[in-house]
Amino acid sequence: MTNIHINDTTLRDGEQAAGIVxxxxxxxxIASMMDSMGIPELEVGxxxxxxxxxxxxxxxxxxGLKAKLLGWNRAVRSDIEASIACGLKRVHISVPVSEIQIKAKFKGxxxxxxxxxxxxxxxxxxxDLFVSVGAEDASRADESFLLEVAQFAQSLGASRFRFCDTVGILEPLTTAQKVGKLVECLKIPIEMHTHNDFGLATANALAGLQAGATAVNTTVNGLGERAGNAALEEMIMALKRLYQVDLAIETSRLRELSQQVIAASGIALPPWKAIVGDNVFAHESGIHAxxxxxxxxxxxxxxxxxxGWKRRLVVGKHSGRHLLTNVLSQHGIRLNHEESQVVLDSVRHLSVQMKRSLTVEELLYVVSNRSMSHGIV
Known part of the structure; x- marks a missing residue:
């Protein structure tokens, strides 16, 4: 798990998500921000x-970004000519390797x-281009055929081989087994490209890296086809915190980058989204707070x-007095035990009625009303 290389494909596979332009x-x-953060390679379209x-x-x-820039291509000369016309020096060439994909694309x-x-x-x-070769639907391909394609690409002069779990049907143990076999037989680096159809994209990408792959495709917020791809922010932080692999990427800007992609895509994240979601550092439960x-x-x-995010203490149905008094103290309000219980009861009742936590303004309004009716000062 050393010398791991991130190749972000937000601008290619991320934009391929249905309805995204x-x-x-x-x-x-987006490319400029990722470059300034230290993302080393971008698949730009x-x-x-x-x-x-x-x-x-x-x-x-x-x-003239510092990041290496890669264009995605079919195994067609005109595609590569289009990449050259854009000024790219690095190309990715994709070929189908599973029976179902070969039948669909090459009539079997x-x-x-x-x-x-x-x-x-x-x-x-x-x-004189850098060439990465991608095995589309590698996870469903015959393993002997997949290896033959990989070795053939290597013999021709490819610099990297991409293992694609195109429809996200793998789990970590199987991923490690399949990728491990390729690692044993290839001299060129292997790159992971995983999809999230079963919610395992990040886990499978990490499993591939543990098995010896040294590069990984990611997208900001996990954006991508169908259920999306391995999320850039999840990969970076998992590597940093779970495997002590620091990629020298400016992680304090991950939330900012996430918000920029949200604005560009028009797709909001669920608040519980790992690493960058609104609720990742929000605490309402009395015990947790x-x-x-x-x-x-x-x-x-x-x-x-x-x-690049912040902790939030949220007052609602599950809050306790300790959290309530802490939030109120930040606004110069001090309540005794009895007063805080009166306010807490009101907060819980109102939270149930509204089916959500209270905003600070709503909390202060509750305190103000209770102050007038119960003599709280």
Missing amino acids: FSAAEKIA IPAMGGSEAQAITTIVQK KTNLVWQRLKDSLNFALDQ HGVLENPQTYEPFSPDEV
Whole structure:
């Protein structure tokens, strides 16, 4: 678990999520922010789409970012020519490797996998490009055939091989077994590309890294096809905190980056989203809030500052007096035991009626009303 390389594909696979369209300005802004944070490689889109997509990719290339920039291509010469026209020096070439994908894309003609890969890879190498080869639907491919394709790509001169769990059907143990076999037989680095159809994208990506893969595809907020991809923020923080692998990425801007992608995509996150969700550092339960007030580590795996977020103490149905008095004290309000119980009862009753926690303004309104009716000062 050393020398792990992040290759973020928010601008390609992330934008492929149904209903998502990034403007050229948004793609450029997202790329610039990730670059400034220290993300080392960005898969910036599909040049063969042409039009505004190609224009946005070209502009990103011309910005002279420190991050390495990669274009996604089918195993077709014209795709690679489109990448070159955008100024890209790195290309990813994708080929189907499962029976179901070969049948759908190549009418079941397995020989086309070899021919298309050879022709496109040789052409890319003749243009002095860095070439990554992706095995589409590797998780459902015959393992012997997958290995043959990987070794063939390596023999032709590919610099990296991408293992794709295209429809997210793996779990960590099987992922580790499949990737481990490739690691044993290949000299070039293996990259993980996982999908979240069963909620295991991040876990499977980590399992692949544990098995010897050294690169991983991610997307901000886990954005992507269907249920999405392995989330950039989850991978970075899991590596940092669970495996002590610090990628030298500015994690204090992860929340900011998440919010930028939310604005560009128009897709809000559930509040419980790991690492960057609104509720990740929010505490309402009396027991939890009391513990956090005594020592944040009792109910927080790391400080909110580490990802650019903040702790929130929320007053609602499950709150206790300790939390209530703490929140009120921040607004210069001091209540005795009896007074705080009166307010707490009102807070719980109102929270049940509204089916949510109270805002600070609503809490202060409750205190104000109780002060007038019960003589609280």
